[in-house]
Amino acid sequence: MVGRLYVVGIGPGSPELRTVAAINAIRESDVVIGYNTYVNLISDLINGKEVIKSRMHEEVMRARLAIEKALNGHVVSLVSGGDPQVYGLASLVLELVSKEGLDLRPTIIPGVTAALAAAARLGAPLNMDFAVINLSNLLVSDEEIMMRIRAAVSGDFVIALYNPISKDVLVKAMNLISMFRGASTPVGIVRNAYRDSEFVLTTNLGSWMRYLEAVDMNTTLIIGNSRTYVYRGFMITPRGYRV
Structure with missing residues (x-):
C-alpha cells in the first residue's frame, strides 16, 4: 500500500514561524x-520517528529515498x-515522480522563504515588485546568473539575493547592480534570520563591501529599487499610496 509524502517547508528556523500545516505533516x-541543519531545527518534533539526515549536495539521494x-x-x-519551491526539493521530487511514472501524489507544504524573513527584519523593502535570484553557481552558470541580475535591475525590481556561496559571484553581481x-x-544584509546568531544590517550600494566578511551561505541580501529609502534603520519601498 502506498503511503504519503510531504515536502515540507519549515521556514527560516524559528519555531514561531513554522506553519500549522508543516507541524501537522511532520x-x-x-x-x-x-539536510542536517534543517532536521536539527525541528528536533522538538521528531522524537520516536525514523530520522535520516544527509549532507549538502545529496539532494537527489534524499528525494529518491523519500x-x-x-x-x-x-x-x-x-x-x-x-x-x-524556492530553491528547495519540491520540483526535484515532482520531476522524479513524473519521469518515472510513479503512482504517488506528493503534498507540498509551503513555508516562509528567506526573502520574506530577511525583509521582515529589515522593514518593508519588498512592498513593490521584486525578483529573487540565486547566486549559487553549482547548477547554473555565472553567465546565466548575471543575465538574470541585469534583467531584474534594468526593470527596477527590488532584488533579493540568495545563496551567496561564492563571494566572487556576489561581488560581480553587486558591481553589475551598481552600474x-x-x-x-x-x-539590507541578513544572516541566519530568526535563528541564533542572527545578523541584521542596513547599508547601501556604496558601502556594502565593508561587510563582505559577514556574508555566508546563510545570508540574504536585499537591494532596494529607485524608490526604496531608509528611515531609522527601516528599509521602506513605498507602493505609491498617497500619504
Missing part, C-alpha cells in the same frame, strides 16, 4: 528526511528550509 510522519519510503507505505516528511543604481541605494 507529526503525522513516521519518517523524516532532510519517494521510496512513501511507496513502501510510510508517511514521510522531506523537510526543506524556507519554502520547498544601474546609485551608491545611496539601500542594501
